[in-house]
Amino acid sequence: MTSYQGSGPGVPGVYARLGVKPVINAQSWVTALGGSLMAPEVLRAMQEASTAFVDLRELHLAAGEVVARMCGAEAGLVTGGAAASNILMAAACMTGDDPSKIDRLPDSTGMKNEVVIFDGHRNHYDSNFEVAGAKLVPWGFARAGKPYQLEEAITENTCAMAWIAAPFMRDPMPLKEAALIAHNRGISVIVDAAAEVPPPENLTRFIAQGADMVGYSGGKGIGGPQGTGMLAGRRDLVSAAFENHLNTNGTRAGVGRSSKASKEDIVGLVTALQIFMDTDHEAVWAAWRVRAAYIVERLCGIDGLRVVLEDGDTNRQGPQAVIYFESRWKGPKPDEVRAALRSGDPAIHVGAGGYGDEINVVMTNVQPGEERIIADRLEEILSGPSGERSTR
Numbered sequence: 001m002t003s004y005q006g007s008g009p010g011v012p013g014v015y016a017r018l019g020v021k022p023v024i025n026a027q028s029w030v031t032a033l034g035g036s037l038m039a040p041e042v043l044r045a046m047q048e049a050s051t052a053f054v055d056l057r058e059l060h061l062a063a064g065e066v067v068a069r070m071c072g073a074e075a076g077l078v079t080g081g082a083a084a085s086n087i088l089m090a091a092a093c094m095t096g097d098d099p100s101k102i103d104r105l106p107d108s109t110g111m112k113n114e115v116v117i118f119d120g121h122r123n124h125y126d127s128n129f130e131v132a133g134a135k136l137v138p139w140g141f142a143r144a145g146k147p148y149q150l151e152e153a154i155t156e157n158t159c160a161m162a163w164i165a166a167p168f169m170r171d172p173m174p175l176k177e178a179a180l181i182a183h184n185r186g187i188s189v190i191v192d193a194a195a196e197v198p199p200p201e202n203l204t205r206f207i208a209q210g211a212d213m214v215g216y217s218g219g220k221g222i223g224g225p226q227g228t229g230m231l232a233g234r235r236d237l238v239s240a241a242f243e244n245h246l247n248t249n250g251t252r253a254g255v256g257r258s259s260k261a262s263k264e265d266i267v268g269l270v271t272a273l274q275i276f277m278d279t280d281h282e283a284v285w286a287a288w289r290v291r292a293a294y295i296v297e298r299l300c301g302i303d304g305l306r307v308v309l310e311d312g313d314t315n316r317q318g319p320q321a322v323i324y325f326e327s328r329w330k331g332p333k334p335d336e337v338r339a340a341l342r343s344g345d346p347a348i349h350v351g352a353g354g355y356g357d358e359i360n361v362v363m364t365n366v367q368p369g370e371e372r373i374i375a376d377r378l379e380e381i382l383s384g385p386s387g388e389r390s391t392r
């Protein structure tokens with residue numbers, strides 16, 4: 001079976017020579033731990049790409065067609081990450097194809113530069129839209145938003161509605177409904193879906209629900225180079241995004257120029273995307289489930305803890321072992337457990353749930369065999385002097 005997760009890190013000398021120790025990543029595709037591992041085919045494709053010069057614009061257009069096809073969109077573009085996709089989507093909505101506006105960003109004076117965003121969707125990546133020169137206008141409250149609140153937030157200076165699709169994020173209404181309101185008012189809908197794939201169906205889902213453009217990370221679940229992303233959507237907007245990336249007609253580098261994608265990046269992402277589409281995702285999920293079940297099995301029966309395998313919940317990134325701490329638990333607190341895992345050798349990183357009160361052992365990046373190391377360490381920390389294991 002081809003795995004888009006690569007074949008495991010071993011003990012790479014390149015890190016050893018820099019004095020950097022590999023970690024066990026049971027926290028999912030987080031950037032801070034390296035995103036994902038590329039399949040050997042992706043690395044070979046990047047190496048091959050590095051052996052010849054090409055017209056980068058031509059390469060971008062050809063790769064964009066592959067992205068578009070996979071996303072069921074009119075057009076696509078490889079970017080330097082989902083954060084870069086956010087910058088470029090906002091820029092495209094402000095400038096359209098007007099070269100003088102593209103030249104002026106991030107100074108958006110005189111342009112329709114307001115981007116409305118549901119208050120409950122605010123997150124630290126929404127600063128990306130501001131980097132392009134947009135002004136964020138929140139609507140609704142943290143936990144709820146009504147159609148009239150969205151209507152009221154839209155003014156004659158609004159160019160787009162931003163929508164964030166992310167685990168643990170609560171939508172105020174279906175995207176389809178919000179998109180209808182936005183389109184009736186003549187503004188575009190841009191979606192940050194950085195970490196929403198797999199499942200592969202999410203590549204087409206947001207456009208089908210009314211998004212004009214949607215951005216993804218290339219280096220998370222798709223398994224492309226960590227420094228890549230992509231966006232897909234309406235041809236006119238993607239073309240405007242492209243100009244804001246390279247600004248080939250202008251006098252100044254585009255606002256997206258600092259997050260460019262190299263020829264190797266572009267080829268790597270396209271290759272990863274093709275492997276991703278050919279992957280038997282059910283088999284991959286089944287393998288994750290087996291590893292999660294192993295950890296649950298190893299940890300069940302500790303008094304005061306509820307350890308369960310969670311699967312199929314759309315808010316969770318794949319099957320995972322989740323540890324809930326009950327009120328009678330006398331052992332280390334969740335953050336102490338996470339700190340103990342991190343301070344070991346190898347360091348183990350796990351998730352914390354939406355409120356930091358759980359331990360989520362996420363399997364997407366756990367390499368074969370690492371589940372044993374994780375279970376050993378958790379068992380040691382949780383049933384040590386303070387944790388009591390009851391007899392089963």
Ligand SMILES: *Cc1c(COP(=O)(O)O)cnc(C)c1O
Pocket residue numbers: 031080081082083084125164165166192193194195216217218219228229
């Ligand atoms: C990870 C993430 C990003 C940034 O993605 P990069 O590909 O690392 O630039 C943006 N938005 C959300 C919601 C994310 O989860």
